Every structure is written in C-alpha cells, then in structure tokens.
Amino acid sequence: xxxxxxxxxxxxxxxxxxxxxxxxxLASVFTVYAMQAIWKALYHSPEMVRVGGVTxxxxxxYMVLTRLFVLIxxxxxxxxLMMGDIRRGDVVTKLARPVDLQGLLFAHxxxxxxxxxxxxxxxxLAVSLLFxxxxxxxxxxxxxxSLTAGYVLSFGIQxxxxxxxxxxxxxxSFATLIRVLGTLASGAFVPLWVLPRGVATVLSLLPFxxxxxxxxxxxxxxxxxxxxxxxxxxxxxxxxxxxxGGRVLYQLGRQRAAYAGG
Amino acid sequence: MRSLSKSYVQxxxxxxxxxxxxxxxxxxxxxxxIPRGQMLAYLGRNGAGKSTTIKLLTxxxxxxxxxxxxxxxxxxxxxxxxxxxxGVLFGQRSQLWWDLPLQDSFAAVxxxxxxSEARYRENLAEFTQVLGLSELLPVPVRQLSLGQRMRGExxxxxxxxxxxxFLDEPTIGLDVGxxxxxxxxxxxxRAERRLTMVLTTHDLGDIEALCDRVVVLDAGRIVYDAxxxxxMTDHGxxxxxxxxxxxxxxxxAAAVQAAGWDLVGNEANRxxxxxxxxxxxVPQVLAVVGEFGPIADLEVAVPRVEDVLRALYLGGVEPxxxxxxxx
Numbered sequence: 001x002x003x004x005x006x007x008x009x010x011x012x013x014x015x016x017x018x019x020x021x022x023x024x025x026l027a028s029v030f031t032v033y034a035m036q037a038i039w040k041a042l043y044h045s046p047e048m049v050r051v052g053g054v055t056x057x058x059x060x061x062y063m064v065l066t067r068l069f070v071l072i073x074x075x076x077x078x079x080x081l082m083m084g085d086i087r088r089g090d091v092v093t094k095l096a097r098p099v100d101l102q103g104l105l106f107a108h109x110x111x112x113x114x115x116x117x118x119x120x121x122x123x124x125l126a127v128s129l130l131f132x133x134x135x136x137x138x139x140x141x142x143x144x145x146s147l148t149a150g151y152v153l154s155f156g157i158q159x160x161x162x163x164x165x166x167x168x169x170x171x172x173s174f175a176t177l178i179r180v181l182g183t184l185a186s187g188a189f190v191p192l193w194v195l196p197r198g199v200a201t202v203l204s205l206l207p208f209x210x211x212x213x214x215x216x217x218x219x220x221x222x223x224x225x226x227x228x229x230x231x232x233x234x235x236x237x238x239x240x241x242x243x244x245g246g247r248v249l250y251q252l253g254r255q256r257a258a259y260a261g262g
Numbered sequence: 263m264r265s266l267s268k269s270y271v272q273x274x275x276x277x278x279x280x281x282x283x284x285x286x287x288x289x290x291x292x293x294x295x296i297p298r299g300q301m302l303a304y305l306g307r308n309g310a311g312k313s314t315t316i317k318l319l320t321x322x323x324x325x326x327x328x329x330x331x332x333x334x335x336x337x338x339x340x341x342x343x344x345x346x347x348x349g350v351l352f353g354q355r356s357q358l359w360w361d362l363p364l365q366d367s368f369a370a371v372x373x374x375x376x377x378s379e380a381r382y383r384e385n386l387a388e389f390t391q392v393l394g395l396s397e398l399l400p401v402p403v404r405q406l407s408l409g410q411r412m413r414g415e416x417x418x419x420x421x422x423x424x425x426x427x428f429l430d431e432p433t434i435g436l437d438v439g440x441x442x443x444x445x446x447x448x449x450x451x452r453a454e455r456r457l458t459m460v461l462t463t464h465d466l467g468d469i470e471a472l473c474d475r476v477v478v479l480d481a482g483r484i485v486y487d488a489x490x491x492x493x494m495t496d497h498g499x500x501x502x503x504x505x506x507x508x509x510x511x512x513x514x515a516a517a518v519q520a521a522g523w524d525l526v527g528n529e530a531n532r533x534x535x536x537x538x539x540x541x542x543x544v545p546q547v548l549a550v551v552g553e554f555g556p557i558a559d560l561e562v563a564v565p566r567v568e569d570v571l572r573a574l575y576l577g578g579v580e581p582x583x584x585x586x587x588x589x
Contacts, residue, residue, distance in 0.1 A: 005373030013361045016402065093357045095322045097374060098345035255324050258270040258288075 002099050003107040010111030021119050028124040032067045036132040039063045052193030058220040059191070061134045065219060066188050066212055068121050068128075073154045073211045074188065075116070078109045079175055082162025086253075087169050095254075102247055106155055113151075138221035142228050146215040149235035153210045156242025157182065163246055166253020187213030193222060207242060210235035263294045266328035267482075268314055288314040290482035291328065298425075299456045303469040303490070306479035307575050312462040313352075315479070316428045319460070320350050333425060346375060349424035351415050353431035358403045364414050365399040368421060375422035382421065389417045392447050409440030416444060420451060426458045433465050445471040466567040478574045486574050497570045501539040502563040503547055507531045511555035521550060531558075539564075 043056035054062070082105065085091040094104055128134070137143040161178055164171045183189050186208035192200040203209055214231040217223040223231055268289040276282040289311040296302050306312050317323040319332055321341030330337055335344045351357070358367040372382045390396045393413040403411060412432060419427060429448075433441045449472060451457060461468060469476060469490065476493050478486035488496065505511075510531050518525045518535065523542070527534030533554070537547060544562060551557070 001376060002374050005370045008373070009359050009362060009366065009370045012366055013359060016361045090355055092317060092322050093352060093355050095341075096320055096345065096350040096352070096357065098342045099374065100342065256271070257323065 003103050006099070006104050006107040007111030007114070010108045011115055014112055014115035018119070024120050025123045025127070028067065028071060028120060029127045032064050032124060032128045033131060035063045035067050036060050036128075052191070052222070054191070054193060054220065054222055057133065057135060058222065060132060062191055062216050062220050062222075064128060064132055064134050065216055068125055069212060069216075070188060071116055071121050071124070072113045073150065073186075074179075074183075075113070076158065076175070076179065077112060078105055078155065079158040079162045081105070081108075082159070083165045083171060083175070086162070086165040086257075101250060102159060102243075105159065109155055135220065137219045139218055139224060139228060142232065143215055143218045146210075146218050146228075146232050146235060149232060149239050150211045150215050153207055153235055153239040153242060156239055156246055157207060159246035160242055160249060163249035163253055166249070166257055182208045182211070185209065186211045187216065191216075193217070204231075205234070207238040210238055263292055263315075263319075263330045264328055266292045266294075266315075266318060266330050267326045268311075268318060268323060269326045287482050289318070292479075292482070292484055294477065294484065294487075296458060296460065298458050300475060301452055301459045301473050302461065303473035303476045304460055304462045304479065305464075305469070305476060305571065305574075306462075310479040311482040312479055313430055316350070316352075316430050316460070316462065320345065320348060320428060346422075347425045349419035349422070349427040351419040351427070351429045351432050353412065353415075353429075353434040356403070356411065356415065357418055358411065358414055360404050361402055363400045363402050364395065364406070367403060367414065367418060368399075371418050371421050377422045381423070385421050385423070386417070389420065389447075392450060393417065393443060409436045409443075412436060412440065413444065413447075416447065423455070424457070427460075429459060429461045429463075431463055432461070433463065433468055441465065441467060448472055466571065470567055478571070480575060493570060493574075494567070497573055498565045499539045500565050500569075501537055501542075502526075502565075503535045503537070503544075503551075504561045504563070505533050505535070505551050505554075505557055506559040507533075507555040508558045509555060511551075513554050517550055517553075521546075523547070531555075 039060050040056065043059060082091075085094065091101070094101055097104065125134075157178070161171065161175050164174065168174075185203045185206050187203075188211070192203055192209060192213045195203070204213065210231075214223070214235050218228050218231065266289060267287065269285045269287045272284045272286045274282045274284055292311075292315065304312050304315065314323065318325055318330055319337055321337030321339075321344055324338045332344055333347055337344050358364070359370065362370075368382075368386060371377075372379075377385075390399065393416065395410070395413055395417065398406060398410055398414070403414065406414065416429075416432060419429070433444055436444070445468060448459070452459060452472075459472075461473060463469065473490055476486065476488060476490050477484055486493070504527075508531070511533065513525070513528055513533060515525055521537075521542070523535050523537040525533065526536050533551065535547065535551065548557075548560075
C-alpha cells in the first residue's frame with residue numbers, strides 16, 4: 001500500500017501533463033513508420049531474404065515492437081532522478097519516508113510507465129496498425145513473463161548506475177556509455193540475429209539482451225521451446241542480480257553519504 | 263544521543279587517481295537527551311551541524327561514532343520502523359508532489375503512513391482550517407507561494423499523528439504573516455497533542471514563541487544548553503542606557519569607568535552607556551550621569567534575543583553554562 005501511493009502519485013503527475021501526450025504519440029508513430037519502411041526496404045534487397053531465419057514480416061514486427069518498447073525501456077527518467085537527487089541532496093526527502101528507496105523508485109517508475117503504456121504505447125500501436133502489420137505473439141504467456149522480467153531488468157540497470165552517484169557524482173558520462181552499449185547490445189538498434197553468430201551469442205548472455213531481444217524473439221517465434229525457457233531464466237537471473245547489486249550499492253552508498261546544506 | 267559524531271570525507275583536489283581526502287567533522291561528540299513533550303530549539307550558525315543532527319536522528323545518515331536512540335529505536339538500522347512514528351520537514355526541500363494539487367499530496371501521505379480514513383479527515387479538516395489552506399487544496403503545489411507551500415509541508419509532516427517531529431528551518435524565507443500563522447499552528451498542535459519537537463531555525467521569533475529549551479551548536483559541538491528563560495536571565499543582563507541632556511553635558515569618563523560601565527556613545531547632547539543589570543540599578547546610573555548636566559530624556563534597552571544568540575555564537579559563552587536542559 002505504501003509503495004502504491006508513490007505509483008499513484010506519479011500516475012497523477014503524468015496525467016497533469018496530458019497536453020503533451022498527443023505530440024509524443026505522433027513522434028512515436030513517425031518513428032515506427034520510418035523503421036518499418038527501412039526494414040521493408042532492406043528485405044526487398046536480394047541479399048537479405050531470410051536473415052537469421054527470420055522472415056520480412058517477422059523482422060518488421062520485431063522492429064515496430066522495439067520502437068514501442070523503447071518508450072518504456074529506454075526511459076532514463078529513474079536514472080536522471082537518482083543522479084540529480086543524490087547529487088543535490090534532495091534524496092533526503094525520499095529517505096525521510098518509511099519506505100525502501102529501491103521499492104519507492106520502482107513504484108514511481110511503474111506509475112509513470114503505466115501512463116506511458118496506456119496513453120502513448122497503445123495509441124501508437126493502434127495508429128501504426130493502420131500502415132503496418134504486426135503478427136500476434138507465438139507464445140503469449142512466455143512473452144509476457146519475459147517482458148515483465150525485461151522490465152525489472154531495465155529498472156535494475158538504471159538503479160545500479162543511479163546508485164553509483166553516491167560514490168561518484170559525475171556518473172553522467174558513464175551512464176551515457178552504458179546506454180549506448182545497452183542500445184547496441186540489447187537488440188534495440190538492430191536485432192541480434194542479424195549480427196555474426198559469435199557476437200550474437202556473447203551479447204545474448206549480457207543483461208541488455210533481456211530488455212528487447214529475448215522478449216521480442218519469443219514474440220516473433222525466433223526463439224521457442226527450451227531456448228525460450230533458457231532465455232527467460234537468464235533474464236530472471238540477471239534481474240535478480242541487478243536488483244540485489246543495486247541494493248548493495250545503495251546500502252554502501254547510504255553509509256558514506258553526505259548531504260550538506262539543509 | 264550519546265557522544266554522537268559524524269564526519270564527512272571532503273575531496274580537495276589532487277589527480278583523479280590520487281585524490282586528497284580530508285575528514286571534516288560535522289558533529290563532534292554530541293550528547294543530548296530530549297524528554298517526551300519538549301519543544302527544543304536547536305540553534306547554530308550555518309554549517310554548525312544542525313541539519314546533520316536531524317538526518318542522524320531520522321536515520322538518513324549513519325553516525326561515524328557514538329549512539330543515538332529515538333523512541334527506543336536506532337534510527338539508521340531501524341529507519342523504516344522509526345519513520346512511521348516521526349514527522350520531518352526540511353524547510354529548504356519540498357516533500358510535496360510538485361505537479362499535484364495539495365490534496366493529492368496529502369492523500370499520498372495518508373497511503374504512505376496508512377492513516378485511517380476517519381483520522382485523516384479529522385486531521386486534515388483541523389490543520390487546513392487553522393492554517394488557512396482549505397481553499398488551496400485543489401491548487402497544484404507549483405502554483406503555491408512559499409508561505410502556502412510551507413504550510414502544506416507542515417500539514418504533510420503532521421497528518422499521520424507522529425510522536426516526534428523534526429522541523430528543519432520551517433519558517434525560512436517566509437513573510438511575517440506566514441511565520442506567525444505557522445507559529446500559532448505549532449503552539450496549538452503541541453498543546454493539544456503533547457508532541458516532542460526539535461526545531462532548527464535562524465529565526466529568533468520562532469524560539470521565543472515556541473521553545474522550552476535552547477541548545478546552541480557551534481562547529482559540531484554543543485556550546486549552550488538551557489531553558490529559554492534561563493538563557494535570557496544568564497545572558498540578557500546587559501542594559502543599554504541612552505541619556506539625552508538639555509544641552510551638551512560635561513561627561514566625566516573616569517567616573518563611568520570607575521563604576522565598571524562602558525561609555526559606548528558620546529555625541530552632541532546624548533550619551534550611551536552599557537552596564538551589567540545584575541550589579542547596577544537604574545538609580546545608581548542616574549546618580550552618576552545626572553551630574554553631567556540636566557537630563558531631558560532617557561531610555562533603557564534590554565537585549566533582544568538576537569543579541570544574546572550573537573554572543574553565544576561568537577563564543578562568549580563557556581560550554582556547559584546553564585544546566586536545566588538535561589544534556
């Protein structure tokens with residue numbers, strides 16, 4: 001209940017700024033349109049008929065959904081909030097509440113993303129379906145589990161990097177580096193199955209792959225059966241590691257924290 | 263608090279891989295006991311360690327050494343348990359939701375502290391009525407003036423019936439009217455609920471209106487601890503007498519000096535004297551200054567609270583003076 005209050009407050013905050021939502025949807029629709037056009041064009045070239053065993057429609061579905069997931073998974077709001085709050089000392093207002101900071105921020109983020117999902121992602125998908133076909137998920141339940149694990153994992157990465165601000169106030173450049181690496185290694189920029197097999201295998205073992213590649217590969221049926229189970233297990237494992245790692249960093253950071261100036 | 267210390271690591275230049283680090287003490291062996299129901303003014307210059315103490319008492323910071331207990335709990339280790347029973351207000355940082363109407367922030371506080379609907383409504387009605395916030399409940403926090411926002415912060419800090427409240431500069435930057443409203447509210451709440459309050463402030467009106475006890479901190483150490491009345495008795499004894507004469511007086515500085523008084527002003531037909539009110543009475547002074555010429559008017563000023571505190575901050579007081587507080 002305590003944590004739901006933070007999700008609720010963030011949800012209400014986002015509702016206060018609903019005037020900007022239609023423009024955000026429009027921007028997302030443009031991005032989806034451009035992405036599907038690029039991938040359709042790529043699949044029209046004779047060299048790229050079935051890259052990695054994926055058909056043109058599978059590839060287009062993957063990239064369209066990637067653009068939609070980016071709205072949530074690539075939202076660095078939590079990270080920016082943590083970096084700013086810890087550096088300025090404003091985090092004391094959160095630490096003065098009878099709640100755990102990690103849970104508080106997760107609830108905050110979830111409240112924000114519920115709004116994004118309902119008022120930005122779903123409308124973008126609805127409009128996009130007018131000009132592009134996205135197939136149904138091959139294994140809906142496994143996809144949902146994978147997506148949830150990917151979401152927790154994405155939060156875990158942001159929390160870990162954000163908690164580093166307790167030790168190093170200029171963590172911004174490192175955060176940018178992680179974000180760029182994450183974009184390349186997660187399958188958000190290009191699917192991992194278009195990369196050389198060795199590179200794809202290595203990248204698929206990193207936590208970033210759990211954000212886009214694993215759930216979307218399950219969605220389009222590129223990965224199924226035991227391979228899908230292994231992918232989800234890896235995601236859950238990384239989510240647990242990152243959540244615990246973030247917790248350790250936060251506890252160590254709290255011990256050495258100094259908040260001057262009131 | 264028993265021998266409570268907190269030091270910070272300050273990085274002072276040097277190469278990236280070989281930073282020069284210095285341990286800066288923010289709080290140094292502070293011992294203090296605050297009985298239930300007391301309203302304590304915790305004073306000191308900027309950087310004296312006041313806010314650091316509040317953060318240690320609320321478990322936000324970890325002590326470097328010493329021990330601290332609030333309501334029988336160890337703040338740093340039992341932060342979540344403790345904060346369900348403790349209200350905090352940071353005057354320089356907002357705990358309300360900036361973009362939400364005031365009423366939504368209060369509703370969130372109700373959920374966070376699990377306040378029953380009936381109790382919430384009762385408290386909200388009383389607090390908003392006393393603080394004049396009823397009309398402002400639907401207004402987003404970002405549209406409130408500083409005084410309105412601070413009143414909102416106060417409601418949020420008290421809405422869940424805390425047993426102890428830490429108020430870190432609650433009247434900072436407010437106009438006279440807003441300060442007065444907040445003081446009256448705190449007086450009322452305290453009388454009704456027998457709350458224990460610790461107030462850090464630079465505002466002397468706050469201390470005079472609200473506090474039973476004054477603790478002065480300087481460079482991380484307690485330099486004074488006594489009741490407000492005791493402080494004024496102990497350090498409010500200097501009197502300043504301004505004597506105006508009908509014409510230019512014949513001032514005998516030696517007589518003034520012999521009496522142990524200070525002649526701090528002597529211009530045209532007016533002199534200003536400073537003397538110890540415990541040892542000297544007004545008639546005694548008049549007996550001397552009356553010989554300088556015919557007196558037209560005179561005024562005796564007692565020190566203001568700020569004069570006393572200025573003397574305390576500037577080190578004119580030995581540590582341990584005054585003992586009513588129980589430190």
